[in-house]
Amino acid sequence: MPASHAASGRLIPVQRLRPGDHAFVGYGDDEVRWEAVTAFVRLGLARGEKILVLPCPEVPTDEVLARIDFPNRSPVRARERGQLVITTMRELIRPDAEFTAARQLARLRAATDRATAEGYTGLRAFIDMGWVADLGADASTVARRETGARSLFAGRPYTEVCAYDRRRFGREWVGAMEWAHPRAVLERLGGLRVALGAGGVLCFVGEADAANRAAFVRPLELALARTAAARRLTVDLTGLHFLSVGCAVGLLVLVRGAAGHELVEVRCDRGQHRMLRRLGAEAVPRLAPIQTEGGARPC
Known part of the structure; x- marks a missing residue:
């Protein structure tokens, strides 16, 4: 596909x-x-x-x-x-x-x-x-x-x-x-797809679980490197059916280390937003979790 x-x-x-x-x-x-x-x-x-x-x-x-x-x-x-x-x-x-x-x-x-x-x-x-x-x-x-x-x-x-x-x-x-x-x-349950949306938004679709942690983290690393000059990145998680704690922590760790960025906006649904907040998102400089209204479609 x-x-x-x-x-x-x-x-x-x-x-x-x-x-x-x-x-x-x-x-x-x-x-x-x-x-x-x-x-x-x-x-x-x-x-x-x-x-x-x-x-x-x-x-x-x-x-x-x-x-x-x-x-x-x-x-x-x-x-x-x-x-x-x-x-x-x-x-x-x-x-x-x-x-x-x-x-x-x-x-x-x-x-x-x-x-x-x-x-x-x-x-x-x-x-x-x-x-x-x-x-x-x-x-x-x-x-x-x-x-x-x-x-x-x-x-x-x-x-x-x-x-x-x-x-x-x-x-x-x-x-x-x-x-x-x-x-x-998605043809397979448990799969994870990654793509660039309009404006360079990094879109995740499927399940970001323990089995897919590397497939989740690596695109984030590459996207942060790619947007270093622009100093801004938008990540869209609303296409995920499941976001594991391990993947969410991986996101927070990478954003915390992205000192060259002024803003990393993360679009998320209510459950994802709550998880990121509980994991300490508010203490991560430049991270802005944005809860979508009414479960908006990804990208």
Whole structure:
């Protein structure tokens, strides 16, 4: 996935998806494909949303259920009460047999309204695009749907992830569909991506945990060296789902040692801001942690 996704704020961890988000995720491994969908389902359950999962038609339902049930069986109860539904594109557009963008959008719009009427906080759908070959849909129809679905999301409690198997679709097609979505989701849970945003802002997306400490600290070192002449640096942490104490301490240590800088601004969410303050951010010269309003998007 291009680094420009992170730099533009398009790339986010699956945990950062919100109602109104229409996101792309790619995969090229049969094991990796389950990471995003499992997290997507569990977060939806925790947020009181109704969830539709449309797996690749070639994957047996028993395998889908086994994957999303692991390591505990809380999704079983959600299926029993109707909060979690494993379905197919064929079932979604039934009784019609032919896929059209308008037909699918109408069904999902009605499903969203039904979900809220049933008392759920909204609807989220994870759609594996393996259905395209199964229904014989042509590329132009799919493209029109992906680029013309804004009314399904704008101001509505609906969240959708479209998953593309890179082994099934051509490279150019996957790239085009990637950019057709307003958001792109990190393929692997626990991953960390770094990119330069507008104005040279250093953007982090994913998880800055113990395993990724070196991958977090090293870009900070390089960015401080790069901006020594300008004497200012802005770091954006709002794309992180997790920030470990070790990584936060690493940030404070590096900023404390950056004597040539007049200001290092750190954009952070409420939890990150609280952590930095508890670790002594106020005692670090030139460090300015800025809490974003309303959980602003990164970069």
